[in-house]
Amino acid sequence: MMVNKVKFERDAVVRIASQLFWQKGFNTTSTRDLQDAINMRPGSIYAAFGSKEGLYCEALKDYALQMQNKLNTCLAAHSKVLDGLTMFVTQVLIEDQHHAPSNLCMLIKANSEFGDDQPTLKTLSQNLLGQFEEFLSIIFTKAQRQGELAEDLTALEYARFFQIQFTGLRSYLNRPNSNRLAAGLIAQMFLSLQLLK
Amino acid sequence: MMVNKVKFERDAVVRIASQLFWQKGFNTTSTRDLQDAINMRPGSIYAAFGSKEGLYCEALKDYALQMQNKLNTCLAAHSKVLDGLTMFVTQVLIEDQHHAPSNLCMLIKANSEFGDDQPTLKTLSQNLLGQFEEFLSIIFTKAQRQGELAEDLTALEYARFFQIQFTGLRSYLNRPNSNRLAAGLIAQMFLSLQLLK
DNA sequence: TTTTAACTTGAACAATCGCTCAAAATCAAA
DNA sequence: TTTGATTTTGAGCGATTGTTCAAGTTAAAA
Numbered sequence A, B: 001m002m003v004n005k006v007k008f009e010r011d012a013v014v015r016i017a018s019q020l021f022w023q024k025g026f027n028t029t030s031t032r033d034l035q036d037a038i039n040m041r042p043g044s045i046y047a048a049f050g051s052k053e054g055l056y057c058e059a060l061k062d063y064a065l066q067m068q069n070k071l072n073t074c075l076a077a078h079s080k081v082l083d084g085l086t087m088f089v090t091q092v093l094i095e096d097q098h099h100a101p102s103n104l105c106m107l108i109k110a111n112s113e114f115g116d117d118q119p120t121l122k123t124l125s126q127n128l129l130g131q132f133e134e135f136l137s138i139i140f141t142k143a144q145r146q147g148e149l150a151e152d153l154t155a156l157e158y159a160r161f162f163q164i165q166f167t168g169l170r171s172y173l174n175r176p177n178s179n180r181l182a183a184g185l186i187a188q189m190f191l192s193l194q195l196l197k
Numbered sequence C: 001t002t003t004t005a006a007c008t009t010g011a012a013c014a015a016t017c018g019c020t021c022a023a024a025a026t027c028a029a030a
Numbered sequence D: 001t002t003t004g005a006t007t008t009t010g011a012g013c014g015a016t017t018g019t020t021c022a023a024g025t026t027a028a029a030a
Helices: A002-024 A031-038 A042-049 A052-076 A081-098 A106-113 A119-145 A155-172 A179-195 B002-024 B031-038 B042-049 B052-076 B081-098 B106-113 B119-145 B155-172 B179-195
Strands: none
Touching: A002 A031, A002 A052, A002 A106, A031 A042, A031 A052, A042 A052, A052 A081, A052 A106, A052 A119, A081 A119, A081 A155, A081 A179, A106 A119, A106 B106, A106 B155, A119 A155, A155 A179, A155 B106, A155 B155, A155 B179, A179 B155, A179 B179, B002 B031, B002 B052, B002 B106, B031 B042, B031 B052, B042 B052, B052 B081, B052 B106, B052 B119, B081 B119, B081 B155, B081 B179, B106 B119, B119 B155, B155 B179
């Protein structure tokens, strides 16, 4: 019970840190910002996470896990895979938009922030994106097995196309007055997906 | 002549700064990095550009201009608009990839780096992206007039789709061992464009 | 109640940040 | 050659960075 309490608090701290890192990025989030947000002093933070980078790694992994959970929830709510995916995209790009720390996917933001000078974080973001792609491949395999998509492309190719569309769309919706276009562009995205051959 | 000499040197300085900013982003590029790259001391830099932000603005505008010039060159090399666009995308995503400071578009990188705490730079990047969209709209209008694309969508809608694809693709090609997929994904992009309705 | 181990605190360090400015160097006009 | 205006230099300012660590606090064991 006590162990759970500690574990819970640690998760809560990671989640708050994740929100801040997601909003400001790794390099521009100062340890003072983090201290204020998670209400911990340097000594405690460094005892628990080792470094700013250590805390960020946990935050990024937590974000990736939350995304997978969200996608699983959406898929469980529909019998058709494509309906679940549509719900997922709609939820992320429209409903979550208002209270999300950033309009971009944290993984994509990470992958674009880090260069060869920060190989640890670059590799981590790439691995997490790779995991998500694997996850999507399984999903698209199921969609093909259920006859929702053609067999001309492999499931991995569909997964790639989905990510490209999703990322591009998310970036585009970062522009002013683009919210009103969101629903139409999402419809267009799934239309393109089904037209692929 | 002297005026041209000075102007030329200023442009050269901006171009070098642009490369560095493109690679590292605005916030993580220090004024010391810039000093070394453009071989100027703080006093001269601040006399010429006012601030780090001032130099960045010129660098970003220069990047946008270079992109438009590149696109114009590609379009001029082909009678069909879609062939020109294909050349442009191929050049940026495959040929330029090796010697480019970053795998991402500098405008997209800027638009994702800046939040509400840096409104000047956020607005600038949004304006430049907006200009590029207008430019693309004109291009797609011509493509439609030449019968290369359907009339079901407006030119602006084609321009939006192009940007979403281009951005998403560019982000995806940031992952390891994805270079071998580039050509195929570009072909898929233009296939989707022509299948749109 | 005393002991001990674990955790928290916050002052402070060295490094780096964007930027200033008096002094030196440069150059064109007289 | 002298003068006066312009540009360049680089030491250094105050603020902020990631991180450390001795001192203080807390809580469970004895």
